Amino acid sequence: MTSVPALGEIPSHWxxxxxxxxxNxxxxxxxxxDGIVTAFRDGQVTLRENRRTEGFTNAIHEIGYQGIRKGDLVVHGMDGFAGAIGVSDSDGKASPVVHTYVANQNVDVRYVTYVLRTMAMSGYVTTLAKGIRERSTAFDAPTLANVQLPVPPLTEQRRIADFLDAETVRVNAVSQHFRRLVDLVQARVQxxxxxxxxxxxxxxxxxxxxxxxxxxxxxxxxxPTSPETTPYKMVRTSNIRNGEVDLTDTFCVEKEIFTEWNRRGTPRLGDILFTREAPLGQAGMLCSDEKVFLGQRIMLYRANESRIRKEILLFNFLSSHMNRQLRLLGAGSLHEHMRVGDGLKLQVFCPPLDQQDALAKQIEEGRDASxxxxALAxxxxxxxSERRQALITAAVTGQFDVSTASGRNVTEGVNV
Structure with a gap:
């Protein structure tokens, strides 16, 4: 057996x-x-208009842009470590941050894509790449050129790619049903x-x-973040979702940075955090007394509980009434960002104080089941997602013969 970095042993005839x-x-x-083609972190490479247009910064002059053709292997130089590697389904153009390839006659480009994404998701690409910013790396063309890849015979590559195409479609279809369920639940909560x-x-x-x-x-x-674990954490917009502030995935900083960044006020237990960009409109209550400070594009609202209970303030931010205000800020469509001044003008419902505790309890009881x-969905x-990656890893490393395996039982280490 031959061993490949990040993938382990492969069959001896590979x-x-x-x-x-x-x-090449x-x-x-x-x-x-040519329209703009984007490499997304889930592996899809497509025209931006096919997915979404908000949240992107468009270049004014498009200096260094390059042509992309359907069937090209596209590697995002900065987000490749997170899986932004795929075969383009569209003709178009892309910024110089991506590099583009066609496979030679001995390689199925789909198979190579599955291998590279497996290496990225395992963390191997991060160990190779040059750091540019936190949680991003420069996976450039010279770095990719020297990556060692397992190469089965071409017919076997095609069988593996065909198998994974079919199996991942099945898994993705089931996942999409659960995502729709999550969306419906959020609508019910609202x-x-x-x-x-x-x-x-x-x-x-x-x-x-x-x-x-x-x-x-x-x-x-x-x-600036700390390479060491410290008790001082930065809350990012991605930590704020659906009424909660999740601190399980945060960056750590040194005490001096924590003090400097909190010079305008330290977040406290019960504060409502609201994202004014990337994305706009998420809100959550800080329910931890950990030492945190606000990252970019976040506003903090601290309820005056002689006027409004903190729970009622949070529910205001979760209401369709708030969404309507955000649409108005965007002149009829959901705006990509909200100015700080507009964050002071937002209107909230403020019922009589003696009714607010009962109202908060009523809403909580209605939300809990949803x-x-x-959470289950x-x-x-x-x-x-774990199952899909287990299938991909097993297939691209030859752990089972895809010509005879259905793939449905390849879930070792995955609890399904």
């Missing part, structure tokens, strides 16, 4: 080759009709909140600035 002998780099001119606020007239709405003891907006640049269902999505 060979190992450096990527530069299997892939292409630098094509851009055509007038409906519960809206129903609770429905009895209050427009006169009960007040500017959020009148019911808060403090409003803090993060206008800092990106904080949130449990959402998200767990299933995670398990399906």
């Amino acid at each position: 060979t190992v080759e450096r990527a530069k002998w299997l892939l 780099r292409r630098r094509r001119d851009v055509r007038l009709e 409906a519960v909140v809206d129903a609770a606020f429905a009895e209050y007239e427009a006169e009960s709405r007040v500017p959020v600035s009148t019911v808060c003891r403090a409003i803090v907006d993060c206008v800092n640049k990106t904080a 949130l449990r269902l959402s 998200q767990r299933q999505i995670a398990l399906l």
